[in-house]
Amino acid sequence: xxxxxxxxxxxxxxxxxxxxxxxxxxxxxxxxxxxxxxxxxxxxxxxxxxxxxxxxxxxxxxxxxxxxxxxxxxxxxxxxxxxxxxxxxxxxxxxxxxxxxxxxxxxxxxxxxxxxxxxxxxxxxxxxxxxxxxxxxxxxxxxxxxxxxxxxxxxxxxxxxxxxxxxxxxxxxxxxxxxxxxxxxxxxxxxxxxxxxxxxxxxxxxxxxxxxxxxxxxxxxxxxxxxxxxxxxxxxxxxxxxxxxxxxxxxxxxxxxxxxxxxxxxxxxxxxxxxxxxxxxxxxxxxxxxxxxxxxxxxxxxxxxxxxxxxxxxxxxxxxxxxxxxxxxxx
Ligand code: NDP
Numbered sequence: 001x002x003x004x005x006x007x008x009x010x011x012x013x014x015x016x017x018x019x020x021x022x023x024x025x026x027x028x029x030x031x032x033x034x035x036x037x038x039x040x041x042x043x044x045x046x047x048x049x050x051x052x053x054x055x056x057x058x059x060x061x062x063x064x065x066x067x068x069x070x071x072x073x074x075x076x077x078x079x080x081x082x083x084x085x086x087x088x089x090x091x092x093x094x095x096x097x098x099x100x101x102x103x104x105x106x107x108x109x110x111x112x113x114x115x116x117x118x119x120x121x122x123x124x125x126x127x128x129x130x131x132x133x134x135x136x137x138x139x140x141x142x143x144x145x146x147x148x149x150x151x152x153x154x155x156x157x158x159x160x161x162x163x164x165x166x167x168x169x170x171x172x173x174x175x176x177x178x179x180x181x182x183x184x185x186x187x188x189x190x191x192x193x194x195x196x197x198x199x200x201x202x203x204x205x206x207x208x209x210x211x212x213x214x215x216x217x218x219x220x221x222x223x224x225x226x227x228x229x230x231x232x233x234x235x236x237x238x239x240x241x242x243x244x245x246x247x248x249x250x251x252x253x254x255x256x257x258x259x260x261x262x263x264x265x266x267x268x269x270x271x272x273x274x275x276x277x278x279x280x281x282x283x284x285x286x287x288x289x290x291x292x293x294x295x296x297x298x299x300x301x302x303x304x305x306x307x308x309x310x311x312x313x314x315x316x317x318x319x320x321x322x323x324x325x326x327x328x329x330x331x
Contacts, residue, residue, distance in 0.1 A: 004096070041326050093105070129155050131285060133238040211231065220254075231259060
């Protein structure tokens with residue numbers, strides 16, 4: 001079977017020589033384990049942090065490791081109670097064709113309710129991230145303005161839709177006119193502002209005439225600086241990620257931090273794995289919204305395990321629309 005191996009630490013933007021495709025013998029499951037054939041893998045920004053030597057909440061990968069990441073796939077051999085050949089599962093099984101896993105590492109998924117890939121995106125940990133960050137740390141109230149960066153992406157698109165379901169004004173920030181149109185038309189945000197346009201700061205101010213009550217931050221960097229003066233008193237910033245900084249070789253110094261004090265803002269970083277108690281409620285809410293036709297998502301799917309590294313590099317540069325995935329074998 002094939003695996004994507006971590007070959008070299010990047011400096012700045014990762015290059016293809018940071019990845020290596022290896023062919024290795026297939027493991028066989030021991031008693032209590034299953035063998036899963038991975039069908040689609042998830043390409044996520046946090047993996048860039050795992051390629052760093054710097055301190056991060058996520059454990060750093062060692063050179064020679066199989067790339068981490070969630071996959072959906074099918075059980076092809078089971079030696080564990082409760083799992084049968086043919087069952088569809090999701091888990092953090094790595095960038096490889098097959099994985100041996102224990103039941104505790106797997107969750108069964110229901111393909112009658114949604115396509116398998118949705119469980120890597122809006123109905124899986126991506127959607128749960130959006131829900132936990134917004135509901136637990138954003139605490140949106142009806143009529144408030146919720147602003148989200150990387151709004152056309154996997155997490156951001158769900159944040160805006162949940163905000164709308166809770167009676168808020170949803171405003172996005174995304175790169176380029178096409179992505180902004182998608183955010184408004186496919187995801188139903190009230191407004192979306194292009195951060196690459198020259199008049200970004202003025203356009204953003206116009207898009208939030210009543211100020212910002214919740215800024216769901218996926219990117220950090222200069223966009224955060226533009227948002228800080230637009231915040232209302234007692235507003236909240238759930239810090240979900242800093243994707244504008246993951247490839248940076250020099251840290252960005254935020255200039256307008258005094259607004260946190262002036263406006264008595266609560267800024268709160270969160271990591272999904274710390275909030276497992278909220279997952280069932282989030283999963284239920286997302287499944288209900290999806291079943292009611294009120295949760296939409298887009299996917300960008302690369303074909304073939306060997307193309308996962310390029311898909312990852314391109315996703316960090318914004319080439320993806322919605323959730324970036326890689327299909328490992330044809331339908
Ligand atoms: P996305 O689908 O949003 O893809 C990443 C997007 O980031 C790109 O499409 C691009 O969109 C945007 N981007 C890249 N560079 C910049 C930049 N310099 N400035 C502004 N935007 C940029 O990825 P996800 O939805 O998977 O992840 C979104 C965020 O959520 C990330 O920060 C990630 O680390 C975080 N996350 C956090 C979790 C947690 O537990 N806290 C769990 C899961 C994700 P554009 O074209 O608009 O620039």
